[in-house]
Amino acid sequence: MTPFSYSRASDAGQAVQLGAMAQAKYLGGGTNLVDLLRETIERPSSLVDVTGLSSSITSTPSGGLMIGAATTNTALAEHRLVRSQYPMLTRSIVAGASAQIRNMATVGGNILQRTRCAYFYDTEGSRCNKRSPGQGCDAIDGFNRNHAILGTSKSCVATHPSDMCVALAALDAIVHLQGPAGSRAIPLTDLHLLPDDDPQNEAVLLPGELITAIELPAPLVGTRSSYRKVRDRASYAFALVSVAAVLAVENGKVTDVRLALGGVAPKPWRARQSENALLGGPATEAAFRSAAEAELIDAVPLSGNGFKVELAIRTMTAVLTSLAGDFS
Structure with missing residues (x-):
């Protein structure tokens, strides 16, 4: 060290x-x-x-929540307002790690955690552009079952590991930052960068900039939400595919929908194409599958993870269908 x-x-x-x-x-x-x-x-x-920074969770004037970046994952998941107003967020945190890790891990750290790609961690025997820019990526032609199918580049196919971030992306969370140049706030969906030719650059943070808080907008009235994680074993495994969904249905039509995916991209993936395809349309299983297929149309599977395309489509369809059933 x-x-x-x-x-x-x-x-x-x-x-x-x-x-x-x-x-x-x-x-x-x-x-x-x-x-x-x-x-x-x-x-x-x-x-x-x-x-020692703020670990408070307070209500905002607009009806949302302001979460201090030093809040532990356990404290966030167990907070009464989170459990009652943002249950999807609690589910995602509990699905993400053991109780011991949740007791230590902070919200700010969770958001900025780095990939768990095995090639990234193998400093002695593997090439990794994220770790050593220009070195190459052994995952592309290697064991890539857990790697990304959306938003990748010829330089990097690693996934972002956070469960919590997937829920935050679907909830339209805002990240508050403070740095030498002052304070600013950006959507969480704009915080992380896709790899392109510079996979070592993972977020839009400026030098010395620090996450100070996460803001959740007020819960959408009349919506239902869910988080589902598909993994190789029942606990303490990273997602092969995860889905965070918020849905509202009226008279059989989708009036609001927010979707985010995990385990399939280098960042929490907001499924905008699916959302656009669904909004105003029928809340049926066939429509949900068609919208999911539209999101995965640009997927670029590798030799070992082609199954993720159909797995993501099926998981999205199942989650939305289940949520739609609550409006029957």
């Missing part, structure tokens, strides 16, 4: 001040960063502990 200095920030302003130095990294619960340090994938010269 590369030597580094350590400091603990008492608030966001101090954290940004400390994080502005070269090669600094922000440390939350450490459930991902410590692994990366141990494997020498990350080599910061200093760590800035941000667990």
Whole structure:
């Protein structure tokens, strides 16, 4: 492990001040960063502990929630307003990791966690453009069963590992940032970058910028939501495919729909083509499958993960059909 200095920030302003130095990294619960340090994938010269930042969950004037970035996953999943108004978010967090990890992991850290691609972690024997730009990607012609089928490039086919982010994408969450240049807020769906030719650049954060909070808009009246995760084993496995869905149906027609996918792309994938195909149309199983097929039309499967195309279509169809049944 590369030597580094350590400091603990008492608030966001101090954290940004400390994080502005070269090669600094922000440390939350450490459930991902410590692994990366141990494997020498990350080599910061200093760590800035941000667990002292806000961990509050408060109602906003518009009826939504403001969630401090230092909130643990457990605290978020168990909060009464989250459980009652955003149950899909609770389900996604509980599906994401063991209780021990949820007790440590923070919301900000979860959002910025790096891929769990085995080639990314194999520093001795594998090429990885995300880890070493220009080196190549051994996953493309290797064991790629768990890899992405949407939004990939010739440089990288890794998936984003977060379950929580998939739910946040479907909920139109807003990410609040603070950095040396000031504060700003962006949609979570705009935070993560697709790999293109620069897979080492994973988010739009500026140097020294820090996530301070996540804002959830007020729940949509008359909607139902669900989160479903398909994986190789019943617990503590990353998604092959996951679906977060919000649906409203009136007189047999879809009046509102929000869809996001996990396990299939380098970022939480908002299924805009499916949404556009469904809105105003019939809330039927056939319509749901057709819309899912429209989203996967641009999928580029690899040698070992072609099954994900049909799996994603079937999972989306099943989740939407189940939700539509609540309006019967």
